Every structure is written in C-alpha cells, then in structure tokens.
Amino acid sequence: MKKVDVVVVGGSAAGIPVALTVRRQYSEKTVLVVRKEQQVLIPCGIPYIFGTVGSPDKNLIPDMILKKNEIGLLVSEVQSIDLQARVLKTEAEDLQYERLVLATGSTPVRPPIPGVDLDGVFAIEKNVSSLSRIQEKVMIAESVVVIGGGFIGIEFADEIKKSGVKSVTIVECVAHCLSLAYDTAFCVEMEKHLKARGVEIMTGSTVERIDGESSVESVVLSGGTIIPTSVVILGIGASANATLAKAAGLELAPDGSVAVDRNMKTSDPNVFACGDCASKVSFFGGKPSSLKLASIATYEARIAGANVFALKRENIGTVGVWSTAVGDLAMGTAGLTESVARREGYEVVATTVESPNRHPGCMPGAQACRLKLLFERSSGVLLGGQIMGDVAIGEIINTLSACIQKKMNAEDLAMFQTGTHPALTASPIAYPLVNAAELAIMQMK
Amino acid sequence: MKKVDVVVVGGSAAGIPVALTVRRQYSEKTVLVVRKEQQVLIPCGIPYIFGTVGSPDKNLIPDMILKKNEIGLLVSEVQSIDLQARVLKTEAEDLQYERLVLATGSTPVRPPIPGVDLDGVFAIEKNVSSLSRIQEKVMIAESVVVIGGGFIGIEFADEIKKSGVKSVTIVECVAHCLSLAYDTAFCVEMEKHLKARGVEIMTGSTVERIDGESSVESVVLSGGTIIPTSVVILGIGASANATLAKAAGLELAPDGSVAVDRNMKTSDPNVFACGDCASKVSFFGGKPSSLKLASIATYEARIAGANVFALKRENIGTVGVWSTAVGDLAMGTAGLTESVARREGYEVVATTVESPNRHPGCMPGAQACRLKLLFERSSGVLLGGQIMGDVAIGEIINTLSACIQKKMNAEDLAMFQTGTHPALTASPIAYPLVNAAELAIMQMK
Incomplete structure (x- = not known):
C-alpha cells in the first residue's frame, strides 16, 4: 500500500492551499491531493462563465501549482476512510496516511419545491460538464429564472442577461436581494442597478412550484404569478459534503458539516477539515456560522495545513x-x-x-x-x-x-x-x- | 477686535481638516480659517492639470465644506502673531484667538543652480495664477525638462507629455526615479513604463546650469550633455513655510519647520501646527522625517484639531x-x-x-x-x-x-x-x- 505523509481530499479553494501550507510548513513530508474532478473550476469565477469569460475551460485552476510545489495529484473518487488503520480507499488505490485533510467542499441545495427535478432546473455544480450543459440550455433560452437573490443569484442573473437572454428574473423570498450581507439602503442600490441592466427582480416572493411536462415551462409564485421559462437556476445556498466523514465515524456539527475545533481538527486527531465541508463559527461571539466562501476556505486551509503535525495556528472565527x-x-x-x-x-x-x-x-x-x-x-x-x-x-x-x-x-x-x-x-x-x-x-x- | 475661539492659518490639506476636527470635537467653539488664496488647489491633483484634468479651475477644493460646517473664512494675508496677547494680525483685521493652528504649508525648493532664476524655470507654487502661467508656457513648448524624478517629477513629466509636448526629459541625480520610496526593481518598472510612454529619463545626472539669455534655452548636465528646452520644472522637494512662526518666536526644528510635539503642540501651548509646515518624526524609530504629503497633513490635522482644548490624540509618527x-x-x-x-x-x-x-x-x-x-x-x-x-x-x-x-x-x-x-x-x-x-x-x- 502506498504511504503518504499527508493526504488531502479535494483540490479546490481549500484543498490546494492546504497542500501548499503543508509543503511550506513541513518541507520534508510527502503530500498528495486526491480529487475526483479531472479539471478544477475557480469557484467564484463560475457565474462569469456565462457572459464575461465565455466558457468553463477559461475558468480553471491550473494543476501546475501542485507540480511546482512537489505535491502529488491523484484523480480518483474516494470510497471510504478507515480512521483506525489510517487508510483512505480510492477507486484507483488504497493510501496509508499519517494525516488526512478533508477539503471536500459543498453541494448546492435543491429545495423541496414541486417540480425541482424537472429537466432545465439546475443547481450550480462545480464541474465543467454540468456547467457546459447549463450553458448550452441558457444559450437557447428566451427566459431564465434565478431562484435566490444572494450574490451567486445576482451574478448569475446579470451574466445570463449579458449573454443575450431576453428575460431574466430573480425570485427572492425576503424583502431584498443581498440582505444577508448588506443593510437595506445598499441592497436597494444593487437592485436598482440590476433593473437598469434589464434584470427583473421579484422580492418577497416564494416559489410555489415549477411547472412543465418533462422539462420546465414556468415558475409559479405563491401570489399566483406565473413566469414562463425554460431554464431555472437554483442559487439558494450549499450544504457541506460530509458523507465520507460521516461514514467514517467522524463527528458532524448540527448543520451536517464536519465538526472541527479552532485548530481545524476533527474528532479524530489525525484528521483535519477545512473549507465548505467544515463547521464554522463567527468571529463575533463564536456562534455557528453558515457562510461558505472560497476566501474563508483558503484561510482555514492555512490553519489546517500548518497544524497537521503540530498545532501552530488557531481560527479566530469567520469575520465574513x-x-x-x-x-x-x-x-x-x-x-x-x-x-x-x-x-x-x-x-x-x-x-x-x-x-x-x-x-x-x-x-x-x-x-x-x-x-x-x-x-x-x-x-x-x-x-x-x-x-x-x-x-x-x-x-x-x-x-x-x-x-x-x-x-x-x-x-x-x-x-x-x-x-x-x-x-x-x-x-x-x-x-x-x-x-x-x-x-x-x-x-x- | 474680533474674538475667535480657534483660528486656523491655511486652508488646504491641513487647514480644512483641522477646522473640521475642531468643529466635530468642540461643537460650541467658533472656528475661523484665514488663508491668503482666493481659491485653494487640491495639492495632489496639480500634476493632472496639465493633461488629464485640463485646467487649474477644475482642481479646486470647494469652500462649501467650510460653510456647511459653520466654519468662518477670511481671505487675507497674515502679517504677524503676538503670542503673548494671542492676537493674529492680518491685512484685513486683527483677530483675538484662544487657540491658533498653523497650517501654512510648504514652498517648493529652488536649488542654487546657475540660471535657476531665468524666465521659464518654474517651481510648482500651489496657486491658480502661477499654474495657469506655467500651463501657457508648456502648451507652446517643444521641449520640457523636469528636474527631479520623485513622484511629483514623474507625474508632471507624464502629464506634460500627454498634453502634446514633443520632448519631455526627467533629470534625476540618483541612480533611479522614485528611489526614496521604492526599491530598485520597482523603480526600474516605472522608468520602463515612462519611457514606453515617450518620456526621456536621465538618471545619475546632475544639472550643472540652466542656460539662456533672459529665458531658459537649455539645461546643461554635469557630464556635458545639453538639453535644449524652453521650460524647466523643478520637482525636487519643498521646505516648510515657517517665516510667520519664526518671527513670532516659536521654536523651529533643525530642518526649519515649526517644531511640534506628539500632540502637534508648538513651543507655545496655545499654538498648534500641522501639515507641511510642522516638524515630523518617523513611525520607525522616531527620527525626524522629511516626508510631506497631503494625506500626512490630514492625519496631523485630525490630531491637532482634537487637541486644541484638551490633549486627546497623539501622533505615532509618519508611516509613509x-x-x-x-x-x-x-x-x-x-x-x-x-x-x-x-x-x-x-x-x-x-x-x-x-x-x-x-x-x-x-x-x-x-x-x-x-x-x-x-x-x-x-x-x-x-x-x-x-x-x-x-x-x-x-x-x-x-x-x-x-x-x-x-x-x-x-x-x-x-x-x-x-x-x-x-x-x-x-x-x-x-x-x-x-x-x-x-x-x-x-x-x-
């Protein structure tokens, strides 16, 4: 069985910096990144694929950074973790690790709205093939509805509008777009700006159901408004990818993320977690935080990576x-x-x-x-x-x-x-x- | 005699914020700004008059900010200060003050180069009429020489080039432009950039003399190089305007600026000074600093203004x-x-x-x-x-x-x-x- 000092599962905004940090802090150790994707997308760049950048291929994190830093790469799906034996089973091979870091990210939430599984209803998966499929559909759509007016929702809506789609509508359940991060006066300015750019915004509106035969034909709001559309984009948040951790017996936080302490250590002292898959607390008061951002992932990765063989860094909580x-x-x-x-x-x-x-x-x-x-x-x-x-x-x-x-x-x-x-x-x-x-x-x- | 609680002499990057800070900190006090200029230029915007902005009139600090904050304005030249009697004599009237703040700025250095007093050799005075005169001369010049490759020198050179002057040359005595603020690798990049934009740069070159009958015809460098030119701009620094302070008997620092302590208090407890006219120390080690910048002036003004009636703020020294x-x-x-x-x-x-x-x-x-x-x-x-x-x-x-x-x-x-x-x-x-x-x-x- 192949032996590796530090195995990192995941190769995006948490996985890469965690591997780099281990390399910097423990130069003598072997580091291997295991990921399932052939190519890794720059997560924050995804909305810009649709208008500004033009295609998923132009929004990739180059693998060169791993090679340059003598970090190994294995593209394979992880099947299970044996915490006792410190063995990671992947489709390709089994790996004996000294330390394991989980940077498995998150999956967009598919809310339990009737019709959410119709063809043409898309959650934003972070992989090239899924995004290419969405892009194909968007390119021929006359109308797109974006459910959720957070930053992902508004960026998608604007980029899709920019790409030439005639009608783009954001449906947001609370009174204003962006209201989790901004006070009303700021939200209102962004809404005005979006409207001036041709994006329609329906705030204080809940989606009752998505209608259509096999593929989406319209979105029906709770007030009865019907928006005809062939594409629906879900932009309402993401949940931690913790299936692997749970199956291995690692403790989870109440929100389903991998429970970590201030050192990014999980319930197993040889396993760390960081990024979207890991539990978070707020800088303000230390209560659980649900914020998931690439920049937070890199911050946590610099903590986790430094701590794998000796606790050196502590997470002061997410400032946001x-x-x-x-x-x-x-x-x-x-x-x-x-x-x-x-x-x-x-x-x-x-x-x-x-x-x-x-x-x-x-x-x-x-x-x-x-x-x-x-x-x-x-x-x-x-x-x-x-x-x-x-x-x-x-x-x-x-x-x-x-x-x-x-x-x-x-x-x-x-x-x-x-x-x-x-x-x-x-x-x-x-x-x-x-x-x-x-x-x-x-x-x- | 008119009585004013706080009189500020000077109405630019130090004078305005000092008046505003007094207003904010001591709302019941009367504040009067005395300045000699009818109109006040935005100091850092001056180079941009020549190309980007187009004229001195478009680079003014509006007086509205004083009015809005109930700060009086007297446009008049100050003649003398009687520290004992706390009286400021101006051409217009005498003023009885409780506290006085000197924000009298600086004057560009005219180095003792032979020919420096020829017509067409300009130091950058911060007033509209002088700058209009320079601009007229520059507009018809075929060649302009800028002596000094600091940030003022390079900004002037580039803007003058942009305005259409055929030949613009920076003469800098040390090895690189901007070397007071940047290490060589950075200086070199800016020099390359300036050259690509058509500005000629002669570093490690000293001006021996400026030649001409009544007006400048050429600049002669120590190596013997002759640069024909009808306009010379001096961009080699500024010295504190401390004549008034000296005549009043206030202590000066060795560099000729008005000596102040960490509270921006002068040797007279009722008189404060800030900005280019005031002595400065470095954040690093506390040694004297010669850096003169509008942003430093506003920082010092916020200290001086807060301290006039009770010491509240201390200058930690200039970070730069x-x-x-x-x-x-x-x-x-x-x-x-x-x-x-x-x-x-x-x-x-x-x-x-x-x-x-x-x-x-x-x-x-x-x-x-x-x-x-x-x-x-x-x-x-x-x-x-x-x-x-x-x-x-x-x-x-x-x-x-x-x-x-x-x-x-x-x-x-x-x-x-x-x-x-x-x-x-x-x-x-x-x-x-x-x-x-x-x-x-x-x-x-």
Whole structure:
C-alpha cells in the first residue's frame, strides 16, 4: 500500500492551499491531493462563465501549482476512510496516511419545491460538464429564472442577461436581494442597478412550484404569478459534503458539516477539515456560522495545513469579508451588518459617508462611493462595514477586515494614516473610512 | 477686535481638516480659517492639470465644506502673531484667538543652480495664477525638462507629455526615479513604463546650469550633455513655510519647520501646527522625517484639531503611505523600503510575489500585480510594502498601513481573512499579502 505523509481530499479553494501550507510548513513530508474532478473550476469565477469569460475551460485552476510545489495529484473518487488503520480507499488505490485533510467542499441545495427535478432546473455544480450543459440550455433560452437573490443569484442573473437572454428574473423570498450581507439602503442600490441592466427582480416572493411536462415551462409564485421559462437556476445556498466523514465515524456539527475545533481538527486527531465541508463559527461571539466562501476556505486551509503535525495556528472565527460586482457597480462587506448586529444584541453606532473615489471629481474613473461603518457603542470597536463604488472597494473591505480582526475602534480608524492619490482614491480630506469613524466618535460622546 | 475661539492659518490639506476636527470635537467653539488664496488647489491633483484634468479651475477644493460646517473664512494675508496677547494680525483685521493652528504649508525648493532664476524655470507654487502661467508656457513648448524624478517629477513629466509636448526629459541625480520610496526593481518598472510612454529619463545626472539669455534655452548636465528646452520644472522637494512662526518666536526644528510635539503642540501651548509646515518624526524609530504629503497633513490635522482644548490624540509618527499612477500603471508604498530599512540597521526578510489582480486571469481588467513585503527578522513585524498593479493598489497600501500601524507580524498577515472577487481582486489562493507573508515565515525559520 502506498504511504503518504499527508493526504488531502479535494483540490479546490481549500484543498490546494492546504497542500501548499503543508509543503511550506513541513518541507520534508510527502503530500498528495486526491480529487475526483479531472479539471478544477475557480469557484467564484463560475457565474462569469456565462457572459464575461465565455466558457468553463477559461475558468480553471491550473494543476501546475501542485507540480511546482512537489505535491502529488491523484484523480480518483474516494470510497471510504478507515480512521483506525489510517487508510483512505480510492477507486484507483488504497493510501496509508499519517494525516488526512478533508477539503471536500459543498453541494448546492435543491429545495423541496414541486417540480425541482424537472429537466432545465439546475443547481450550480462545480464541474465543467454540468456547467457546459447549463450553458448550452441558457444559450437557447428566451427566459431564465434565478431562484435566490444572494450574490451567486445576482451574478448569475446579470451574466445570463449579458449573454443575450431576453428575460431574466430573480425570485427572492425576503424583502431584498443581498440582505444577508448588506443593510437595506445598499441592497436597494444593487437592485436598482440590476433593473437598469434589464434584470427583473421579484422580492418577497416564494416559489410555489415549477411547472412543465418533462422539462420546465414556468415558475409559479405563491401570489399566483406565473413566469414562463425554460431554464431555472437554483442559487439558494450549499450544504457541506460530509458523507465520507460521516461514514467514517467522524463527528458532524448540527448543520451536517464536519465538526472541527479552532485548530481545524476533527474528532479524530489525525484528521483535519477545512473549507465548505467544515463547521464554522463567527468571529463575533463564536456562534455557528453558515457562510461558505472560497476566501474563508483558503484561510482555514492555512490553519489546517500548518497544524497537521503540530498545532501552530488557531481560527479566530469567520469575520465574513466578501464583495460582488455587477457591471461597474461593486459592493463589499466585512463583519456584521447593522440589522444582524442589532438582532444579536449589540448596541451600535452606524455612520454612512459618501465621497467620490477620485480627487478632483473630474478625474477619469470618478464614481460615487458610499461607506457605512458600524461600531459597538460602549467600546467603539469596529463591528462591520459595507461599501459600494468602483473596483477598489474590493480592497477597501480588506482594510476593514484588518481593522476588525485587530479589534480597532473608531479612534484607531480616525487616526488611520491613509495613502491617497488623485487617480486612485478619494481625497485625503474625504477619505471615507476616516470620516465615517470621525462621525461615529461624535455620536458616541 | 474680533474674538475667535480657534483660528486656523491655511486652508488646504491641513487647514480644512483641522477646522473640521475642531468643529466635530468642540461643537460650541467658533472656528475661523484665514488663508491668503482666493481659491485653494487640491495639492495632489496639480500634476493632472496639465493633461488629464485640463485646467487649474477644475482642481479646486470647494469652500462649501467650510460653510456647511459653520466654519468662518477670511481671505487675507497674515502679517504677524503676538503670542503673548494671542492676537493674529492680518491685512484685513486683527483677530483675538484662544487657540491658533498653523497650517501654512510648504514652498517648493529652488536649488542654487546657475540660471535657476531665468524666465521659464518654474517651481510648482500651489496657486491658480502661477499654474495657469506655467500651463501657457508648456502648451507652446517643444521641449520640457523636469528636474527631479520623485513622484511629483514623474507625474508632471507624464502629464506634460500627454498634453502634446514633443520632448519631455526627467533629470534625476540618483541612480533611479522614485528611489526614496521604492526599491530598485520597482523603480526600474516605472522608468520602463515612462519611457514606453515617450518620456526621456536621465538618471545619475546632475544639472550643472540652466542656460539662456533672459529665458531658459537649455539645461546643461554635469557630464556635458545639453538639453535644449524652453521650460524647466523643478520637482525636487519643498521646505516648510515657517517665516510667520519664526518671527513670532516659536521654536523651529533643525530642518526649519515649526517644531511640534506628539500632540502637534508648538513651543507655545496655545499654538498648534500641522501639515507641511510642522516638524515630523518617523513611525520607525522616531527620527525626524522629511516626508510631506497631503494625506500626512490630514492625519496631523485630525490630531491637532482634537487637541486644541484638551490633549486627546497623539501622533505615532509618519508611516509613509502613498501611491503614484502613470497611465495604467499604479505603484504604492507603505512604511520602509528594503534599502532604507537595511541602512537604518534592521535585519530584514523581504519577499516578493506576483499574481494577476483578477481570477481567472482572462477577466476584464486583469493585470499583473507585484508585491514586496518587508519584515523585521527576529520579531516578524511588518516594516513595509511596495506594490505595483492597477488602480486597486491605491487601497492595498492602506491595508498595509493598517497592518504596519498595528505592528502586525508575518503570522498575522498569513492568517489575514481577505475578501476576494473574480472581477475585483486576486484569487484567494494567490492573494498577494497573504502569500508574501507565508513565504517570509518560511524564510524566518
């Protein structure tokens, strides 16, 4: 039986960085990635296959990164794990491991809606063949309905609209799209923007059933509205792939994910898990978190990979930092929204500032930028921020993430030394992070 | 005599935020800005007047911000300060102040080169009429020489080239342009980029003299090279405007700036100073710093303004965070460069990573991004970072700034929870800050 020091199951946003981290931290150890897919898709790039990028083949993670770092690759389906014997059985061969890391990802949820199994109703599986099939169907569709107005839903809807489909409708059960990550004022702006780009949005609407003979013909909403369509995309979340772990006898979390501690260790001391398949807790209060993002997966992978032979790193919990972009409007969020923070019981001070992202405002690329910051009232500690504007907001949320992780308060942000440039950022007088913090300080007095 | 609680002298990048901060912190106090200019230019926008923006009138700080915040404005030249009587004499009237804040800025250096006073040799004064005059001359010039290859020099050179001048030459005395803020590999990239855009660069070259009858006809370098030209722009730094402070008897720093402590207080407890006119120390070791930037001015202004009636804020010293942009190449820096750090005596670990700023790399706007991070070897503390890439690097250096100010180490950066998006940032697997930190950790073992 082949012996490998560290076997990683899964080769995407968690599997690759976990293998790289093991390589960096334990240079003498052998590392093998086992995955079932011939080719691995860049998960966050999937919506862009439909319009901007053009095909799944252009959205692949190259295997070169493994080879360059002397990480083995076995493309095969894993059948079972024997925790006692430390043996991983795959279709191709059995592997004797010292340490095992599960990075098996998640599967999109198929809700129990009548008609969900009709032909033409698609969940977004992360594999090339399934996506190619969806793309073929979308290309000839006159109408597409996207169920779910989270970031995956809106990105899919916009890209499909961009690809030329006449009618694209998002159906979202709560009052606004993106409301898990943004407060209402931000959600409304994105909805306006999507509508201006030709995407129809039906919020506060539940899908009653999907109708059709063998393939989908219409979506029926609870109010009775019927939307004729030949394609339905499900964008309502994902659940952890934990079948293998469960069968092996590893503990699962109440949400069905592989239970891990702050070191990303499972109930078996030789087995770690990270990414979508692993249980998560929030940075804020430590309660379970259901957020599944590639960036979180890589973070957890850097912890798991470092810990396999000696506990070196600890997960401080998921801050929740991510962004979305539709055309030239980008929106980003880090930490808690005001509505979530209040629901959790925080007493908060929220401030919103608007300023152009260039100075003077007639510089090319100038666009309004709106930032909302949220502070805990008594301590002044930053709890979260939401921002909309141009491409640079993708990095502004990372500044916010650093500030949140280091528990900076409003005074720290007001005293933040920023770099600014006419062609790249807001003016130093109008720099949004600093000004939103200054306004918060006034309100905290 | 008119009584005002807080008088601010100067109405630019230091004066405006100091007035705003006083308003925010001490809402009951009267605040008056006294400035000599009818109109105030956005300082960092000045190079862009020549090409991108088109005229000085489009690069003004609006006075509305003062009015909106109930801050008075007096346009008049200050003649003297009586520290004992707390009276500021201006051409228009005398003012009785409780607290005075000097935000008088700086004046570009005119080096003692023979011929520097010829017609057509311009230092960049921050006023509309002087800049209009320069612009008129540049518009009809066949050749322009820019003395100094710092960020002001290169931005001027590129904008003047863009405006249609046939020959534009930067003369820089040291081996590379931008070498105060970047290590050589980065400087070389910007030089290549400038050359590709038609700007000529003569580094390691000193100007011997400027020749001409009454107006400039040529610039003669120490090696004997003669560059025929009708316009010379001086971009070699600025010195603090401290004449008023000196005449009043305030202490000056050895470099001639107004001496201030960490609270931005001058030698008179009722007088504060901030921005280009005030003395500065480095965040690294506390030695004097000569860096003069609008963003530093606003930072110091937020300290000075908060402290006028009660000491609330302290200057931790200048981190040095700034960026520049030429065409589609942006470069940013935060903290120390490797060469400066080594000269200062730090034992450092430096790592450089390259990755595209989008994922997959075929997303629109994809461009290579290069990041260099610098850590103190024994502690792992981040000392600095340099980055080149697209517009978003203007904000990535702000993330670095937060990390530097909070003395984060390589492990903190490796454990940084980033947000990423295909259309906005590098992939989470290739996120440069994290990967550069991981590489540094390997080297520190």
